[in-house]
Amino acid sequence: MQDLELQAVESALTDLVDGERRWATTTLEQRRDLLTRMRELTGAHAQEWVDTAVQIKGLDPNSPLVGEEWMSGPYVMAASLGVLADTLDHLAKGRSPLADVKFHDVRDRVAVNVLPTSVYDELLLSGFSAEVWLRRGVSRAAAKAEAGLAQLDPSRTAGIGVVLGAGNIMSIAPLDVLYELIAHNRVVVLKLNPITDPLLPVFSKVLAPLIEVGAVRIVTGGAEVGGALVQHDLVNHVHMTGSARTHDAIVWGVGDEAVERKRAGDPKLTKPVTSELGGVSPTIVIPGRWSNADLKFQAQHVATQRLHNGGYNCVASQALIISSDWDQKDRFLAEVRNAIAAAPERAAYYPGSDDRVASALESYPNAERLGPGGGRLLVDDVRPDSAEPILSGEYFSPVYGVVEIPGTGASFTAAAARTANEVFAGTLGVNIIAAPASVKELGAAFDDLVEDLHYGTIAINAWTGVGYLTPTASWGAYPGHTIDDVQSGIGVVHNAWLMDGIERTVVRGPFRPAPRSVIRGELALSPKPPWFVNNKTAATTGKRLTEFAADPRASRLPGIFASALRG
Structure with missing residues (x-):
């Protein structure tokens, strides 16, 4: 050194030794004001932030992929600072950050509704919702009393x-x-x-x-x-x-x-x-009757879960869990291949990526090489076995596997939960894709699936990355890991309402984008999400969302909607 x-x-x-003493005498109101000022600064320097990230990652500055840098950079920072400032404002006034929040019971736990939290959320994320499940035994009263964590005694x-x-x-x-x-x-x-x-x-x-x-x-x-x-x-x-x-x-x-x-x-x-610490995140596909448009859209969804940020995400999906008995399996996998191959080209900027792809090829010499230069791998014969390299460790590169298990209905969902829990390394996030009719038909068996999955974030018809982008949600591994078996890590972050006793976050989204969602009876008006890797206006939408997060004004909404609808 x-x-x-x-x-x-x-x-x-x-x-920082001296700074700690000054911080101890900084009041909640002063801390709130510091965070509010930081939100303004995030907006003021957002373009520089994104330009620097684009340079680091070797992105074309004119590519829609720049939208990823807006949304996963200054957008989520500004949004989080706004909620944290409100949390400190509540505490300064002697109120719990959860004073006006909606709770509900989920099985034998209390859940906190963390999305939507405002009319703006309902408009910008129509059809999306999220809840934080508290650990068993944590009551509503305790949740309200303990929210604020260390800021209860600043x-x-x-x-x-x-x-x-x-x-x-x-x-x-x-x-x-x-x-x-x-x-x-x-x-x-x-x-x-x-x-x-x-x-x-x-x-x-x-x-x-x-x-x-x-x-x-x-x-x-x-x-x-x-x-x-x-x-x-x-x-x-x-x-x-x-x-x-x-x-x-x-x-x-x-x-x-x-x-x-x-x-x-x-x-x-x-x-x-x-x-x-990331992990090997699964995406579970529930068998159902899907239209051609459904098959194509959800294949693009899967490609996004793997290829967002080039595959260099701690919660990137690394393998599908799919039913070998689903009569649409082959058609869906064909669409997945097409979506992975057609995703925009980008540089492999993260150190060691090429070596990790080469290692995957050594383990799976028959892997399909897709996309520009064949740099994206699809392995379609992965056994549901923890000894499989693609399930036992995070590749952190564009490598994707397909695990087939038999069954339909409740037998499949039970087997999928066991496979995800016992075979896949890590517990950071898991995605579930299921048509509304399948969820309804499964009934309690679908609820069992969600409860049985021991993951820190579970996304239903959404990508777990939405949980990362939601300031009021928690982000981290399922609780219980230790330093000698750390898996996906210990503790949570984000959690801008400063809740205690968190077990997991559950995110839900629409199965179809608008207008098909409305035609098919879903109460959702969201078009193709701006985080999809093939969204044509992601850069413009991401920038406008960031401007809104840094300075929320209703007058900014029409521009966001206009860009999003063209995506």
Whole structure:
């Protein structure tokens, strides 16, 4: 590690020791105002943010794919800052952030309705909804009383936290900083992933109010800088986003050292660690009677779940679970092949991607090579076995598998839940695609499927990425993992209402886009979602959504609708 990098680490931590004292005396009203100012700054610097991300990822600046950078970057940051500011405003007035929220019972749990939360949500995300399931035993009264987490006693700070930033989705690092600071009341040093170092000027501008008050510092550097930070005596907590392998290297070491430490229960890193680590996300397709348009649209949906951001998403779908007895299976898989092949070309910007694709080809030499240059792999003969490479580890590249299991109706849904829980590595997210008629026909068996899936986010006729984009939803693995079997991580982030006792988030969307949704009886007016990889106006829609999130005004809605309808 360079001397300058070491000096930067020491300087950042020293500053935060003083900053923690100032943060402890910063009132809830002042904190609210800091977040409101940051939302304005996010809007002001959104174009620079997106331009930098486009450069990092080698995207064509004129491509609709730029919409991904708007929506998964400044859009979700601005939206989250708005909700967090409202949460602090509630707390400052002595009210629970959940005071006006709708609850309902789901099986033997309490669920909190987190989408839609306003008329704007109902208009912009017509037909989409989300709920957070609380853990068994958490009552409505307890949920209201405990919402606010560490901000219930803002003067009681919790030391210094380190956030090891992600290198794929450009809002992950600043959102994780917000959660450390607000949910846990820890001042934060953010270590950027080297891939995102070009965003340092933008992040410094957006986070300026927190930097000025002494609550946040940003450093850059490689693995040695990260190692020095997490082991530093002044650091009380570590949060990271990445892979389970990286987590274990930080917590346990590497090679023989890691083996011995795990055997002895003697971690190299002894301070508390929370994490979001991805996994092998399944998409379960429920057999039904679909029209040709349904088959094509849902194939594009699957292609998006795999290929959004080039496949470099912690919650990218890596394999279908599909019924071998579904009479439309072959037609659907043909549409999936077409959709994957036809998805827009982009650079393989994430380090090691080509090597991981090559590794998949070694494991599956008969894989179909699709798309420009044959760089996207489809493996259609994956056994439902945890020994399968495509199910046991995250490829983090455009590699997709198909797992066929027998059955229809309730027998299929029960088998699909077992396969997803027992065979696929990780518990971050799972997608379910099911026609409304199939959901109705399954009845309680469909509800059993949702309950039985042990995943942090479950998306029904939506992609789990919608959960990431919803500030009031939680984001993280299913609870119960430990540092010696970390799977998809420990703890949650986002959760802008600062709820405690979270089990999972469940997202629902329309099976069909408008106008077919209305014609077929769905109460949804949403056209093709702007996050679809083949959406023609995603860049314009994403930019307009970001402008709205940074400064919500009804006068912005017609422009958003006009762009979205052309997508």
